[in-house]
Amino acid sequence: MKIAVQKDYDAMSLCAARLTAEEINKHPELVLGLATGSTPLGMYRNWIRMVKDSSLSFAGVTTFNLDEYLGLPPNHPQSYRQFMNEQLFRYIDINPARTFVPNGISPDPLRHCKEYDLRIEKAGGIDIQILGIGRNGHIGFNEPGEDFGQLTHVVKLSESTRQANSRFFPSLDDVPTHAITMGLKSIMKARKVILLASGEDKSEAVFRAVFGDVTESHPASILQLHPNCIFVLDEAAASKIPADARDWSLCMADTRP
Numbered sequence: 001m002k003i004a005v006q007k008d009y010d011a012m013s014l015c016a017a018r019l020t021a022e023e024i025n026k027h028p029e030l031v032l033g034l035a036t037g038s039t040p041l042g043m044y045r046n047w048i049r050m051v052k053d054s055s056l057s058f059a060g061v062t063t064f065n066l067d068e069y070l071g072l073p074p075n076h077p078q079s080y081r082q083f084m085n086e087q088l089f090r091y092i093d094i095n096p097a098r099t100f101v102p103n104g105i106s107p108d109p110l111r112h113c114k115e116y117d118l119r120i121e122k123a124g125g126i127d128i129q130i131l132g133i134g135r136n137g138h139i140g141f142n143e144p145g146e147d148f149g150q151l152t153h154v155v156k157l158s159e160s161t162r163q164a165n166s167r168f169f170p171s172l173d174d175v176p177t178h179a180i181t182m183g184l185k186s187i188m189k190a191r192k193v194i195l196l197a198s199g200e201d202k203s204e205a206v207f208r209a210v211f212g213d214v215t216e217s218h219p220a221s222i223l224q225l226h227p228n229c230i231f232v233l234d235e236a237a238a239s240k241i242p243a244d245a246r247d248w249s250l251c252m253a254d255t256r257p
């Protein structure tokens, strides 16, 4: 695992956007795993700018999102499909038919999960998986205690995750209780993983992911076993990471602390 520390949120976002854009330029038909939440938004804004100035194109790219709330239709304002359309897809030159998000209202969610896995496989697997991290160490919607061996599946959301995500809903009661998420096994199958974290409130979750035991009670800790994983952090999220664990070669000079 490599750890790139950037001075603040904007620098973290720029660094992650450049790391991914380099790969997309090298492999225009790349398969990207995407995440929601507020953390990747800055990276998405950088991608949009790069597409506008023609230094990046998503014309050949296929995307698979990590997760979706169960029960929310794709056009629901708080659905992750809507989030992706509004925050990224509508501004870039991607083929909408090649953007995949689990369907929160599939009549047969278990079957839908299997089909989602098959679709990923048919696309050749995920080349780069983007991740955020929850304060309890969740990645995607894989909550503490989730089996490491799962592919896409249905999960019950923890109360702390519902609470944290209630900021996007009118009230806590409106936050769905379940979600569909790629599993930890799906995430580990990606050829490369880039996890973004920003802010002091993520520092403990980040520390445990990097230095804690590899345990199902802290889902992100499984990434210690991934052969090609990069954490791109801002100073606040990295505040518990000692200097000698930081990889300076990855940070571009103009975005370092």
Ligand SMILES: N[C@@H]1[C@@H](O)[C@H](O)[C@@H](COP(=O)(O)O)O[C@@H]1O
Binding pocket: 035, 036, 037, 038, 039, 040, 066, 067, 131, 132, 133, 134, 138, 139, 140, 141, 161, 165
């Ligand atoms: N399912 C998403 C995760 O994929 C995301 O990483 C997490 C953190 O979100 P934020 O980046 O807003 O802190 O929130 C949600 O629960």
